[in-house]
Amino acid sequence: MVDERLPQPDAEDIELVKVMHALGDPVRIRLLGVYADGGEHSCAPEAVGLGHLHKSTVSHHMRVMREAGITTTRVAGRNRYVRLRRDELDARFPGLLDALLKSLP
Amino acid sequence: MVDERLPQPDAEDIELVKVMHALGDPVRIRLLGVYADGGEHSCAPEAVGLGHLHKSTVSHHMRVMREAGITTTRVAGRNRYVRLRRDELDARFPGLLDALLKSLP
Numbered sequence: 001m002v003d004e005r006l007p008q009p010d011a012e013d014i015e016l017v018k019v020m021h022a023l024g025d026p027v028r029i030r031l032l033g034v035y036a037d038g039g040e041h042s043c044a045p046e047a048v049g050l051g052h053l054h055k056s057t058v059s060h061h062m063r064v065m066r067e068a069g070i071t072t073t074r075v076a077g078r079n080r081y082v083r084l085r086r087d088e089l090d091a092r093f094p095g096l097l098d099a100l101l102k103s104l105p
Numbered sequence: 106m107v108d109e110r111l112p113q114p115d116a117e118d119i120e121l122v123k124v125m126h127a128l129g130d131p132v133r134i135r136l137l138g139v140y141a142d143g144g145e146h147s148c149a150p151e152a153v154g155l156g157h158l159h160k161s162t163v164s165h166h167m168r169v170m171r172e173a174g175i176t177t178t179r180v181a182g183r184n185r186y187v188r189l190r191r192d193e194l195d196a197r198f199p200g201l202l203d204a205l206l207k208s209l210p
Contacts, residue, residue: 015207017134082130093206103198105122 006073006080008065011088014069022068022102026102027053027061032084033104040081043073044067111171111178111185116193119174124198126171128205132158132166137189138209144154145186148178 009015023029027050034041034048044059045051063081065071070089074081089097114120128134132155139146139153150163152157167187170176175194179186194202 011127013147016205016210017131020134024129026122026124029106029122029125047121093204095149095200096208099198099200099204103201105120 003065004075006075008066008072008085009069011069011092014085014088014092016093017085017091018068019070019096022064022070025061025064027058029104030066031065032062032100035082036101036104038084038086040074040083043080043082076078109180111180113171113177113190114174116174116197119193121195121198123148123173124175124181124194124201125167127175130166130169132163134209136166136170137175137205140189141206141209143189144192145179145188148185148187165187193197 023032024073031048039050043059043062045053045055048058050058062071062073066073066082069085071082074083083099086097086099113138128137136153141158146153148164148167150158150160153163167176167178171178171187174190176187177190179188189202191202
Protein backbone atom coordinates (compact mmCIF):
# COMPACT_ATOMS: atom_id res chain seq x y z
CA MET A 1 0.00 0.00 0.00
CA VAL A 2 1.25 3.45 -0.88
CA ASP A 3 1.78 5.99 1.86
CA GLU A 4 -0.92 8.63 2.07
CA ARG A 5 -0.63 12.37 2.45
CA LEU A 6 -2.85 14.54 4.61
CA PRO A 7 -4.82 17.22 2.68
CA GLN A 8 -2.74 20.16 1.45
CA PRO A 9 -3.18 22.92 -1.14
CA ASP A 10 -1.76 22.39 -4.62
CA ALA A 11 1.44 24.34 -5.19
CA GLU A 12 -0.27 26.93 -7.39
CA ASP A 13 -2.92 27.56 -4.73
CA ILE A 14 -0.47 28.45 -1.95
CA GLU A 15 -1.28 32.02 -0.88
CA LEU A 16 1.27 34.45 0.51
CA VAL A 17 -1.14 35.84 3.12
CA LYS A 18 -1.82 32.33 4.48
CA VAL A 19 1.90 31.55 4.63
CA MET A 20 2.47 34.82 6.52
CA HIS A 21 -0.42 34.07 8.88
CA ALA A 22 0.93 30.56 9.53
CA LEU A 23 4.35 31.96 10.40
CA GLY A 24 2.99 34.75 12.60
CA ASP A 25 3.18 32.57 15.69
CA PRO A 26 6.20 31.75 17.89
CA VAL A 27 5.63 27.98 17.92
CA ARG A 28 5.15 27.75 14.17
CA ILE A 29 8.16 29.90 13.35
CA ARG A 30 10.14 27.58 15.60
CA LEU A 31 8.82 24.58 13.68
CA LEU A 32 9.97 26.26 10.46
CA GLY A 33 13.47 26.22 11.91
CA VAL A 34 13.12 22.50 12.70
CA TYR A 35 11.92 21.71 9.19
CA ALA A 36 14.59 23.90 7.58
CA ASP A 37 16.90 20.89 7.12
CA GLY A 38 14.53 19.56 4.48
CA GLY A 39 14.20 16.17 6.15
CA GLU A 40 11.13 14.36 7.44
CA HIS A 41 10.25 14.89 11.09
CA SER A 42 8.06 12.91 13.43
CA CYS A 43 4.94 14.66 14.73
CA ALA A 44 5.77 13.83 18.33
CA PRO A 45 6.11 17.07 20.31
CA GLU A 46 9.38 15.99 21.95
CA ALA A 47 10.83 15.11 18.52
CA VAL A 48 10.56 18.75 17.46
CA GLY A 49 11.63 20.35 20.71
CA LEU A 50 8.09 21.07 21.86
CA GLY A 51 7.82 18.51 24.64
CA HIS A 52 6.48 21.22 26.96
CA LEU A 53 3.30 21.58 24.84
CA HIS A 54 0.30 19.27 24.71
CA LYS A 55 0.18 16.94 21.74
CA SER A 56 -3.10 18.44 20.52
CA THR A 57 -1.59 21.95 20.59
CA VAL A 58 1.38 20.82 18.53
CA SER A 59 -0.97 19.01 16.12
CA HIS A 60 -2.95 22.20 15.67
CA HIS A 61 0.16 24.20 14.79
CA MET A 62 1.28 21.53 12.35
CA ARG A 63 -2.13 21.53 10.69
CA VAL A 64 -2.05 25.31 10.22
CA MET A 65 1.34 25.00 8.51
CA ARG A 66 0.18 22.15 6.30
CA GLU A 67 -3.05 23.88 5.29
CA ALA A 68 -1.08 27.04 4.43
CA GLY A 69 1.06 24.95 2.08
CA ILE A 70 4.30 25.24 4.04
CA THR A 71 4.63 21.56 4.92
CA THR A 72 3.51 18.18 3.66
CA THR A 73 2.55 15.28 5.94
CA ARG A 74 3.07 11.66 4.98
CA VAL A 75 1.01 9.02 6.77
CA ALA A 76 2.69 5.64 7.17
CA GLY A 77 0.53 3.32 9.22
CA ARG A 78 0.17 4.96 12.62
CA ASN A 79 3.04 7.36 12.05
CA ARG A 80 3.07 10.76 10.40
CA TYR A 81 6.09 12.52 8.99
CA VAL A 82 6.29 16.22 8.17
CA ARG A 83 8.66 18.02 5.85
CA LEU A 84 8.97 21.46 4.29
CA ARG A 85 7.59 21.94 0.74
CA ARG A 86 10.88 23.58 -0.14
CA ASP A 87 10.89 23.27 -3.95
CA GLU A 88 7.26 24.29 -4.31
CA LEU A 89 7.64 27.30 -2.03
CA ASP A 90 10.84 28.37 -3.80
CA ALA A 91 9.08 28.15 -7.17
CA ARG A 92 6.04 30.08 -5.99
CA PHE A 93 7.80 32.74 -3.85
CA PRO A 94 11.39 33.02 -5.10
CA GLY A 95 13.86 33.88 -2.37
CA LEU A 96 11.26 34.08 0.38
CA LEU A 97 12.10 30.87 2.22
CA ASP A 98 15.84 31.56 2.07
CA ALA A 99 15.33 35.03 3.51
CA LEU A 100 13.01 33.68 6.21
CA LEU A 101 15.38 30.92 7.26
CA LYS A 102 18.27 33.39 7.45
CA SER A 103 16.11 35.69 9.59
CA LEU A 104 14.99 33.11 12.13
CA PRO A 105 15.70 34.18 15.72
CA MET B 106 8.11 72.56 15.77
CA VAL B 107 9.54 69.26 14.58
CA ASP B 108 7.23 66.63 13.19
CA GLU B 109 6.48 63.81 15.61
CA ARG B 110 6.43 60.08 15.06
CA LEU B 111 3.90 57.66 16.49
CA PRO B 112 5.41 54.96 18.76
CA GLN B 113 7.34 52.23 16.95
CA PRO B 114 9.89 49.58 17.93
CA ASP B 115 13.58 50.36 17.54
CA ALA B 116 15.11 48.67 14.52
CA GLU B 117 16.94 46.09 16.63
CA ASP B 118 13.72 45.17 18.43
CA ILE B 119 11.76 44.29 15.28
CA GLU B 120 10.76 40.62 15.59
CA LEU B 121 10.27 38.30 12.64
CA VAL B 122 7.21 36.63 14.17
CA LYS B 123 5.48 40.00 14.63
CA VAL B 124 6.29 41.02 11.05
CA MET B 125 4.83 37.72 9.83
CA HIS B 126 1.75 38.16 12.00
CA ALA B 127 1.24 41.69 10.71
CA LEU B 128 1.41 40.50 7.11
CA GLY B 129 -0.88 37.52 7.69
CA ASP B 130 -3.95 39.55 6.77
CA PRO B 131 -5.31 40.45 3.31
CA VAL B 132 -5.74 44.15 4.05
CA ARG B 133 -2.27 44.55 5.53
CA ILE B 134 -0.55 42.64 2.75
CA ARG B 135 -2.33 44.98 0.34
CA LEU B 136 -1.03 47.96 2.29
CA LEU B 137 2.48 46.54 1.98
CA GLY B 138 2.02 46.76 -1.78
CA VAL B 139 0.92 50.39 -1.48
CA TYR B 140 3.94 51.26 0.67
CA ALA B 141 6.33 49.34 -1.58
CA ASP B 142 7.19 52.52 -3.53
CA GLY B 143 9.00 53.83 -0.45
CA GLY B 144 7.08 57.10 -0.42
CA GLU B 145 4.91 58.63 2.28
CA HIS B 146 1.21 57.85 2.12
CA SER B 147 -1.77 59.57 3.69
CA CYS B 148 -3.72 57.56 6.25
CA ALA B 149 -7.02 58.27 4.50
CA PRO B 150 -8.63 54.95 3.48
CA GLU B 151 -9.39 56.19 -0.06
CA ALA B 152 -5.75 57.31 -0.46
CA VAL B 153 -4.58 53.71 -0.10
CA GLY B 154 -7.32 52.03 -2.10
CA LEU B 155 -9.32 51.04 0.97
CA GLY B 156 -12.25 53.44 0.60
CA HIS B 157 -14.65 50.53 1.12
CA LEU B 158 -13.44 50.07 4.72
CA HIS B 159 -14.26 52.18 7.76
CA LYS B 160 -11.58 54.63 8.80
CA SER B 161 -11.20 52.98 12.21
CA THR B 162 -10.65 49.59 10.57
CA VAL B 163 -7.94 50.99 8.33
CA SER B 164 -6.36 52.77 11.32
CA HIS B 165 -6.26 49.48 13.20
CA HIS B 166 -4.45 47.74 10.34
CA MET B 167 -1.97 50.60 10.06
CA ARG B 168 -1.30 50.45 13.79
CA VAL B 169 -0.57 46.71 13.65
CA MET B 170 1.97 47.32 10.87
CA ARG B 171 3.60 50.21 12.73
CA GLU B 172 3.81 48.31 16.03
CA ALA B 173 5.37 45.34 14.21
CA GLY B 174 8.07 47.67 12.89
CA ILE B 175 7.09 47.50 9.22
CA THR B 176 6.07 51.15 8.86
CA THR B 177 6.77 54.52 10.44
CA THR B 178 4.13 57.22 10.89
CA ARG B 179 4.97 60.92 10.82
CA VAL B 180 2.51 63.31 12.47
CA ALA B 181 2.35 66.80 10.91
CA GLY B 182 -0.37 68.84 12.54
CA ARG B 183 -3.62 67.01 11.89
CA ASN B 184 -2.13 64.86 9.16
CA ARG B 185 -0.32 61.54 9.42
CA TYR B 186 1.95 60.05 6.81
CA VAL B 187 3.03 56.42 6.64
CA ARG B 188 6.01 54.88 4.90
CA LEU B 189 7.84 51.56 4.86
CA ARG B 190 10.92 51.16 7.11
CA ARG B 191 12.75 49.79 4.12
CA ASP B 192 16.38 50.30 5.15
CA GLU B 193 15.83 49.06 8.69
CA LEU B 194 13.94 45.96 7.56
CA ASP B 195 16.57 45.21 4.91
CA ALA B 196 19.32 45.48 7.53
CA ARG B 197 17.50 43.30 10.03
CA PHE B 198 16.09 40.65 7.64
CA PRO B 199 18.29 40.69 4.49
CA GLY B 200 16.37 39.86 1.35
CA LEU B 201 13.05 39.34 3.09
CA LEU B 202 11.28 42.49 1.94
CA ASP B 203 12.47 42.08 -1.65
CA ALA B 204 11.19 38.51 -1.73
CA LEU B 205 7.88 39.56 -0.17
CA LEU B 206 7.32 42.42 -2.58
CA LYS B 207 8.07 40.13 -5.54
CA SER B 208 5.59 37.59 -4.16
CA LEU B 209 2.68 39.96 -3.64
CA PRO B 210 -0.51 38.78 -5.37
